[in-house]
Amino acid sequence: MPGSTKAGLRGTWGSVLLALRPDESIDFDLVGVEVDALCEVGLAGIYTCGTAGEFHTLEEDEFDALSELVSERSRRAGSAFQIGASHMSGQICLSRIRRARSLAPAAIQVVLPDWLPLSQREVRVALERMVAAADPVPVVLYNPPHAKTVCGPEQLAALAEALPGFVGVKIAGDDAFYTRLHAAAPELLIFAPGHELAHARRLGASGSFSNVAALSPVGALEWERQMTVGPDGAYALGQRIIAFFERYIAPLKAQGYSNTALDKALAAIGAWAPVGTRVRWPYSWVPDETVAALAPLARAALPELF
DSSP states (O other): OTTOSSGGGOEEEEEOOOOBOTTSOBOHHHHHHHHHHHHHHTOSEEEOSSTTTTGGGOOHHHHHHHHHHHHHHHHHHTOOEEEEOOOSSHHHHHHHHHHHHTTOOSEEEEOOOOSSOOOHHHHHHHHHHHHHHHTTSOEEEEOOTTSSSOOOHHHHHHHHHHOTTEEEEEOOOOHHHHHHHHHHOTTSEEEEEGGGHHHHHTTTOOEEEOHHHHHOHHHHHHHHHHHHHOHHHHHHHHHHHHHHIIIIIHHHHHTTOOHHHHHHHHHHHHTSSSOOSOOOTTOOOOOHHHHHHHHHHHHHHOGGGO
């Protein structure tokens, strides 16, 4: 399976977003169109059930149907895929991990149990059981700043040393966080926010679960390639991408739109798949008129991505 080795996990990964009907049921036909479009691009791979994939809203039958759809279509296309088995309940997360493992993804993504904060010992116990449940599939931990329990660089490094099946972490942090983590755990794969990738790679990042791929999968891949063949130009483009996000996307976040709503808005701006902007109750989505206004601004500010 492409991407089944640790080296194959590096690079830019595209999120599978839920295409929702007005009654909030999932339109799996449209999700299939989206998955085929992502696989065709040639990204490092695709993944399900991150924040943008609304893992926190899924019924278990929906989780299984989505996992099986992505597994089948990814294999048909020869594309790597990861399955997000995350849930706020550790027990439900373990059940999702076991079912995801049977599909042999390149990796399984998890979050730490998220109602009560965990002690350092509890973090170790939680991740240890998740890694055991996933074996032999490697595990990637989502640990962004808004998590209930945020692990420091040295703690993550200690976990990686103790648990060989824990191979990567998605974080968002300042330069010092990246530098400390990469120094303490040089073999741990670090996945940065997509729009920060060119800068974060200079600090040791291995790839991203990418919001830029939500905007333009083709553009995100070409930008990543440029980071190797023309790093200075890629860095300069990265600074313009960050500026676009700060000018146009950050104000939407300040208005209270969730990261899920923002990534779906980016996909609508990019207009590469019929996903739509609707998100599940109780969350709000970015209005269509806002998306329509941002679409030409994105193309004017970042023509290389389109």
